[in-house]
Amino acid sequence: MTYVSEPLQRIELRQLAMQIRKIIDHENVCRFPVVMFLEFVMPLFFPGFYYVIATKQEMGKKHGDTDVVNRCIRIREDIYYGALEGKGRDRMTIAHEIAHYIIHVVCGVQLSRTFDNISIPPFRDPEWQAKALAGELMCPAHLIANMTPAVIAAECGVSLDAAEFQLKKL
Secondary structure, X not given: OEEEEOOOOHHHHHHHHHHHHHHOXXXXXXXXXXXXXXHHHHHHHOOOOEEEEEOHHHHOOOOEEEEOOOOEEEEEHXXXXXXXXXXXXXXXXXXXXXXXXXXXXXXXXXXXXXXOOOOOOHHHOHHHHHHHHHHHHHOOHHHHOOOOHHHHHHHHOOOHHHHHHHHHOO
16 A cells, blocks of 8 residues: 655745744744644644654554644654754654644645555655655755755754755755
């Protein structure tokens, strides 16, 4: 089973990330306050939203997931605490789940299932879309354009891999 989403281009996701940053007055701040956004902004702006910090036993290998029907994001406890400590990969994981929620619940981009074994183009892949929006939220293009990957990682609070990836997408 594969999920297919309505098409979204990176430029649209970049614009959406900027709108989100404007809501919290962070258009020109490198480090996106991802945990604060999850805990305080999302419940304030999105009625019915809630999040759960789940145990490793409950989540297994999953670091996080988003239930678009019940309007819930679950984050595995070690990932949550890692994000609080500033670990870039864990911060990006939370941003990724926030991105799923915003794309599919807030913006209403529809998902459908296919049981065919087909190749999904990236712009219709909900995982690619969430990864792209999370990257744009965490590493805004207009702020990282003249930075090195190491500086991006430090300033934006992401992993070096994420910084390098985002820099390639400018």
